Amino acid sequence: MATVQPEDHWLLDVEDLACGYGSHNVVSQINLSLSQGDIGCLLGPSGCGKSTILRAIAGFLPLREGRINLAGQVISLPGKAVPPEKRRIGMVFQDYALFPHLTVAENIAFGLRGLDRAERQQKVRELLDLVHLQDLADEHPYALSGGQQQRVALARALAPEPTLILLDEPFSNLDADLRRRLSLDVRDILKTLGISAILVTHDQQEAFAMCDQVAVLKEGRIQQWDVPYNLYHEPANRFVASFVGQGGFVKGRALGPDSIESELGVIQGNRAYTWPPGTLVDVLIRPDDIVYDADSPLRPRVVEKTFAGTSTLYRFRLSAETEFEALFRSHLDFRLGEQVPVRVAADHLIAFERT
Numbered sequence: 001m002a003t004v005q006p007e008d009h010w011l012l013d014v015e016d017l018a019c020g021y022g023s024h025n026v027v028s029q030i031n032l033s034l035s036q037g038d039i040g041c042l043l044g045p046s047g048c049g050k051s052t053i054l055r056a057i058a059g060f061l062p063l064r065e066g067r068i069n070l071a072g073q074v075i076s077l078p079g080k081a082v083p084p085e086k087r088r089i090g091m092v093f094q095d096y097a098l099f100p101h102l103t104v105a106e107n108i109a110f111g112l113r114g115l116d117r118a119e120r121q122q123k124v125r126e127l128l129d130l131v132h133l134q135d136l137a138d139e140h141p142y143a144l145s146g147g148q149q150q151r152v153a154l155a156r157a158l159a160p161e162p163t164l165i166l167l168d169e170p171f172s173n174l175d176a177d178l179r180r181r182l183s184l185d186v187r188d189i190l191k192t193l194g195i196s197a198i199l200v201t202h203d204q205q206e207a208f209a210m211c212d213q214v215a216v217l218k219e220g221r222i223q224q225w226d227v228p229y230n231l232y233h234e235p236a237n238r239f240v241a242s243f244v245g246q247g248g249f250v251k252g253r254a255l256g257p258d259s260i261e262s263e264l265g266v267i268q269g270n271r272a273y274t275w276p277p278g279t280l281v282d283v284l285i286r287p288d289d290i291v292y293d294a295d296s297p298l299r300p301r302v303v304e305k306t307f308a309g310t311s312t313l314y315r316f317r318l319s320a321e322t323e324f325e326a327l328f329r330s331h332l333d334f335r336l337g338e339q340v341p342v343r344v345a346a347d348h349l350i351a352f353e354r355t
């Protein structure tokens with residue numbers, strides 16, 4: 001298919017993609033671009049279309065609109081597509097999908113059919129080293145833990161030296177601790193090799209820890225494609241603000257471009273809004289925006305308390321219509337019903353006009 005113009009520097013460039021099943025589009029107006037070596041993420045609630053986009057990139061689902069470019073080549077257009085096996089895209093799935101009758105080494109060697117025996121053995125050794133499974137080369141998958149099986153699946157996907165790796169909820173069968181460690185290991189491995197990847201997940205901590213750019217999806221549309229820091233501190237809309245990170249909204253009234261009057265006092269930030277004074281708004285309050293201050297006249301009541309080891313998440317009620325959360329180090333220990341002096345200490349002022 002046609003080669004993309006040289007000025008197109010993206011490794012992966014998805015433009016105005018729409019696709020779906022049966023009569024309706026499941027995703028549309030999807031635009032995202034990845035540089036060589038970057039890890040992107042599709043993050044969103046169940047059914048929002050994450051796997052559908054991944055299938056379109058892998059070549060398993062035809063495009064209804066738009067275009068996908070990979071490494072300077074157009075790989076998908078409506079009615080035209082490079083077949084999946086010719087895309088140089090590796091895939092890792094939630095259920096590992098290893099061949100049960102093959103050993104670890106044989107599973108990894110599966111994708112290396114073009115090489116002679118010595119080259120294949122050498123390559124398998126390198127990959128086993130990379131995923132730290134040197135000692136398990138002759139084991140069968142059933143003798144391995146979930147985390148080890150997923151490392152084998154990653155090594156197998158990396159063996160043919162793909163241009164891009166697609167990871168579809170690869171850690172969801174693992175417990176929380178292993179999930180966290182393996183996601184960081186996988187990031188290290190991909191970064192060492194300089195291989196680009198797209199991760200599908202509904203776990204925002206995993207997305208933040210592992211990815212350079214994240215697309216937050218809702219009902220088949222990207223709400224924001226951005227670096228994790230901006231998603232958290234500069235959410236593009238109310239959905240992203242609520243979906244990413246913890247927190248809730250408190251009613252307020254604009255005093256000026258960067259200050260809002262609310263039941264929690266006047267909240268000021270580093271953002272200039274264009275709305276006129278008096279506009280009714282909802283202000284986003286993150287749990288880390290609230291600090292304990294013995295001198296504060298603001299004394300909300302504790303209505304919920306979740307102990308999490310080093311910290312405790314409190315839910316406070318200030319009035320019938322104002323509740324918010326706060327995260328305190330756990331030595332600040334308050335009882336349910338207790339009134340606690342707090343104040344807002346936020347430098348990012350995120351607010352949306354009340355509709």
Ligand SMILES: Nc1ncnc2c1ncn2[C@@H]1O[C@H](COP(=O)(O)OP(=O)(O)OP(=O)(O)O)[C@@H](O)[C@H]1O
Pocket residue numbers: 021022026044045046047048049050051052053202
């Ligand atoms: N093969 C299919 N045929 C018809 N509809 C499908 C098919 N696969 C998915 N869908 C529908 O498309 C929508 C998006 O599905 P998709 O699997 O892309 O979502 P997802 O965000 O990956 O969800 P999850 O996190 O639950 O895996 C859903 O409404 C789903 O029911």
